[in-house]
Amino acid sequence: MIPNNFEYFAPTSIDEAVKLLEKHGDDCKILSGGHSLIPALKLRLAAPAVVLDIGRIKELKQIKIDGNTIRIGANATHSEIANSAELKQHCPLLGETAAQIGDQQVRNRGTLGGSLTHADPAADWPAAMLALNAEIVVRSGKGERVIKAADFFVDIMTSAVQPHEIVTEIRVPKPAQPNAAVYLKVPQSASGYAVVGVAAQLKINNGQCEDVSIGVTGLAPKAFRAKSVEDALRGKALDEGTVSAATAKADADASDAMEDIHASGDYRRHLARVYAKRAVQTAASRA
Ligand SMILES: Cc1cc2nc3c(=O)[nH]c(=O)nc-3n(C[C@H](O)[C@H](O)[C@H](O)COP(=O)(O)OP(=O)(O)OC[C@H]3O[C@@H](n4cnc5c(N)ncnc54)[C@H](O)[C@@H]3O)c2cc1C
Known part of the structure; x- marks a missing residue:
């Protein structure tokens, strides 16, 4: 389909973009890579009066x-x-x-x-x-x-x-231990988007997990921190039993589990637990 008509601006500085946003903000869409916005315009899911192309702003x-x-x-x-x-x-x-x-x-x-x-x-x-x-x-x-x-x-x-x-x-x-981190995902076969993806960052001191942060995408309507897993790992040695017990809670902080043609909610929860365990073990092995 063809998008609705819109006015097009291509500012060359952030200041200029901010001024245009102040003027047109309520009915304006910023265009960066366009990989999501252009299909939305073509399908008329979005029909802004103004499109602000920020591709020429070097900063x-x-x-x-x-x-x-x-x-x-x-x-x-x-x-x-x-x-x-x-x-x-x-x-x-x-x-x-x-x-x-x-x-x-x-x-x-x-x-x-x-x-x-x-x-x-x-x-x-x-x-x-x-x-x-x-x-x-x-x-x-x-x-x-x-x-x-x-x-x-x-x-x-x-x-x-x-x-x-x-x-x-x-x-x-800047991470204290840059290598002690990983991102693992199960990709949707056509687009590559995550059915479930888990990123883990660790800080290990004398064999103990001094700090850990884990982000989960794909499972819930919004990405979230797996705080229950983090709390169960912090201050502990990352042995098999501790990691298994902790990562069994990888879906505990999800507000809900998404269901679609790619996977059921239960399968996504299962993937979150499996991939959280792999992510923690991989990050620890890289540390
Ligand atoms: C075939 C295909 C496969 C993809 N596979 C993956 C994948 O495997 N994993 C993945 O994570 N992503 C995937 N994507 C998404 C893609 O990588 C982009 O991240 C995504 O389309 C949004 O980035 P964009 O720069 O294209 O944003 P745009 O489409 O230009 O904008 C997206 C939205 O953000 C707003 N916006 C953009 N920049 C700003 C800004 N600076 N300030 C305020 N608002 C802004 C726009 O107004 C719009 O609402 C895929 C996309 C396609 C088309």
Whole structure:
């Protein structure tokens, strides 16, 4: 189908984009990679009066290490993240997650900011962002707002980003033990989206799990932290019995389990438990 008519703007700076959002925000859609927005426009699921193409804003493309913080521009593509040597060195989980998204064409266009804002419950990034304790930075005419990943995913296809806001940057604390992390998923066979995906980040000290964070996607209407598993692992040695007992709770913090043509709710819960166990064991073996 052909989209409704819309006015098109292509700002070249964040300030310019913010001004346009202030003027048109309620009836305006930001276009980044377009992999989700363009089909929505064509199907007329979205019919905004204004489309704001942020592809020419260079500031939104940056990937840099700033002291103990990794800063990724919202418009960095999955490919740019997967291929960044700096990210491979300081936080390999980012590249590992990016490389599992869709196929090469999807990774060449899809962006981190677009994926997070779209908040697809089967997207891969939310699990990694939760496990990495990331923060999402948004700008509007009122200034800057920093949202913790744990507060960012509100509901199915709903993030905390408001109509007059633009996501500018994703901040990831540099992990203490960069290799002690993993993202594992069961992909849908056609698209690659996660039936269930689990990201785990560990901090191990003298054989004990000093800290752990686990993000789960695909199971529930929104990605979530598996706090019950984390609580059962923190302060313990990661032996088989402890990991099995802890990861048996991987679905305990899910608000609900999704059911669709790809998997039943019960099967998704089962996958979450199996993949949480594999993720913790793999991250521990890499530490
Ligand atoms: C065939 C196919 C396979 C895919 N497979 C996977 C997969 O395996 N795993 C996975 O996780 N994803 C997958 N995706 C999703 C894809 O990788 C993108 O992440 C996703 O489409 C959104 O990113 P985008 O840059 O295309 O955003 P767009 O489509 O441009 O935008 C998406 C939404 O976010 C808003 N938005 C975008 N950028 C900003 C911003 N900076 N500030 C505020 N709002 C913003 C837009 O207004 C829109 O509402 C797949 C997509 C396709 C088409």
